[in-house]
Amino acid sequence: MSILVTGGAGYIGSHAVQRLLRDGRTVVSVDNLFRGHARAMELLKGAHPGRLTFVRGDVTDGAFVRGLLDEHRVDTVMHFAALAYVGESVDNPLEYYHHNVTGLAGVLRACEQARSPVTRFVFSSSCSTYGQPAPERIPVREDCPQAPVSPYGRTKLIGEMMLRDFAERPAARDWSCAMLRYFNVCGSDRSGLLGEDHTPETHLVPVVLQAALGLRPHVGIFGTDYPTPDGTCVRDYVHVEDLVDAHVRVLDAMRPGTLLAYNVGIGRGYSVREIIDAARRVTGRDIRVVEQARRAGDPPVVFNDPARISRELGWTPGVTSLDEMIASAWRWMLAHPKGYAS
Ligand code: UDP
Numbered sequence: 587m588s589i590l591v592t593g594g595a596g597y598i599g600s601h602a603v604q605r606l607l608r609d610g611r612t613v614v615s616v617d618n619l620f621r622g623h624a625r626a627m628e629l630l631k632g633a634h635p636g637r638l639t640f641v642r643g644d645v646t647d648g649a650f651v652r653g654l655l656d657e658h659r660v661d662t663v664m665h666f667a668a669l670a671y672v673g674e675s676v677d678n679p680l681e682y683y684h685h686n687v688t689g690l691a692g693v694l695r696a697c698e699q700a701r702s703p704v705t706r707f708v709f710s711s712s713c714s715t716y717g718q719p720a721p722e723r724i725p726v727r728e729d730c731p732q733a734p735v736s737p738y739g740r741t742k743l744i745g746e747m748m749l750r751d752f753a754e755r756p757a758a759r760d761w762s763c764a765m766l767r768y769f770n771v772c773g774s775d776r777s778g779l780l781g782e783d784h785t786p787e788t789h790l791v792p793v794v795l796q797a798a799l800g801l802r803p804h805v806g807i808f809g810t811d812y813p814t815p816d817g818t819c820v821r822d823y824v825h826v827e828d829l830v831d832a833h834v835r836v837l838d839a840m841r842p843g844t845l846l847a848y849n850v851g852i853g854r855g856y857s858v859r860e861i862i863d864a865a866r867r868v869t870g871r872d873i874r875v876v877e878q879a880r881r882a883g884d885p886p887v888v889f890n891d892p893a894r895i896s897r898e899l900g901w902t903p904g905v906t907s908l909d910e911m912i913a914s915a916w917r918w919m920l921a922h923p924k925g926y927a928s
Contacts, residue, residue, distance in 0.1 A: 590664070592617070593666030597782050646692050659702050665710060668742075669682050676737060690745045698757075705842065706762050713768065715746065716730050725853060766832055769851030770851075781926075796919070809881065813886055825904065831904070835901050848899065851889060
């Protein structure tokens, strides 16, 4: 039996594929390569000969997904394929509903119709489903009310609702599902093969490192008047390999009939200025900052309460030092200033 990873050529998906291959599993990765990287797939195939099949295609094509499930006798799906920029989702909501909601529905229908049963489904959700948690809700637990403030966050919440309904249908039988709500993911794999390469890049850590590398003139700080110790937003940064580890652990915990939801974040927050200071320490380079207005929809402080995931899955982050996290992203960026095209 194999595992289907949708969005397997993307940043998080490719790290998940790598981890599954390292664990000795057989993986089918599907990606439309809109933002994913064929190069990441070639590198992983080279490192793990014979155990990775990569197929270019779109998950919104349910018949295509169904064909993959049957051909490769898939029993487990990790669904990463999605559009994931908050700002872009505001400008172009229908694209987000199409890929993130219709895409998920297509994959689930394919699972329902597959010849051999798909029994485990892991869904990439997001802390953006919580929207702007009230201050007394920080750190954020899984039972925090979910009230997303962006179309992107809403597509992820609708995905969770769809999965709940799907899990409760009478025919669900052996089906089990886990929804992982990611906090701010960063870093790259320890072997140096894979990294974060987004176009456009909007995430804080790579943006700061691109400024350190001279690929951009400065970093804009989006808001310096938040009610936080240094006036900038506080977020929970989790290393991509730790995030992927949560996926592997949850697979082991899934039993027929279970519907699980976990936050994945280290449980401590760092401000934008702390990230920039850490990047200065790690890179030894000057990083120019320009203080700018707030970005719409940014909550002042969001970080995770990892109690549930640590208690139930035994998950604890391997990387908790901010400098180590930034250094991991920096190593790949130094070696790949133009991303996978380097
Ligand atoms: N941020 C910033 N400048 C940038 C990119 C991000 O000040 O060029 C801030 C952003 O306002 C937020 C934090 O950094 O408070 C993390 O943003 P990112 O886009 O990386 O992730 P998000 O928290 O939006 O998922």
